[in-house]
Amino acid sequence: MFRIADRDFQSRLLIGTGKYSSANVMQESLAASGSELVTLALKRVQLDRPGDDIVTPIQNLGLQLLPNTSGAKTAQEAIFAARLAREALGTHWLKLEIHPDPNYLLPDPIETLNAAEALVKEGFTVLPYCGADPVLCKRLQDVGCAAVMPLGAPIGSNQGLLTRDFLRIIIEQASVPVIVDAGIGAPSHAVEAMEMGADAVLVNTAIATANDPVAMSQAFRNAVIAGRMAYEAGLSQNASLKATASSPLTDFLESL
């Protein structure tokens, strides 16, 4: 179990709802993942083509909503998006994301910090998507963010934990939960993050675009559990190029 702000969660797997082939597959995947915290985005309504209601099925599963501010390029836009999200979904929980760069979708640290500070003052529970910068994560924590969400690799790139050395420092220093977000492309990546001591991971593309998203959800669920168990068990520090026998090798042969 772990806690973000005033809420306890059994599952350490957060799921994004983007890129699924259908609403049904998304729903089944969410259920299979065991996740309790699910991200959503906001979009302008197209009057001639209104979208389906995505919220009710998620709420029917009993999951908590975590709207994001995707699309915001500045702190000002993100703050406006956050207020709209609170109004639309009736939650003050927010995944703050500000990424002005369309190629790599890397988060703008200065705008993110400014927006985070303002939104915390407005009563939001802010979970910022950010670079794997230990100094920035400390600053985000200091302005009152409920967690930090450093990236493993660019969004949707499935490259795994390219930032692993910095994630280690962030985990070592943080006093709020560290949720590794973005870049996790396989259950093995999730295991690595959890073994390192991350409190949780957020996965979207790797599940939604798998051949069988429902089965992949279960794979991630198990991976996160295994990684956390390993972290709590304490990994053996015995790593070297030289072999060390785990069975007695010679005694009984000598007696022959």
Added chain:
Amino acid sequence: MRIKINDQGLELTEQSSLAELLSAQNIDTTAIAVALNGKIMHRGHWQQTKLNDGDTITLVQAVAGG
């Protein structure tokens, strides 16, 4: 009277409220938020908010996203 919703122009023949406009446009209001001229309008105020010529409305809804 002419207003704009999400940058799309719309002609209204008679004075109407925000709630009446959303209803006339068949908008599912389950998980939407509305801003009028940049100011977010709380759901409870839609009924009493009258629209004026030149108003700009931002209408957003929750969609899938990561």
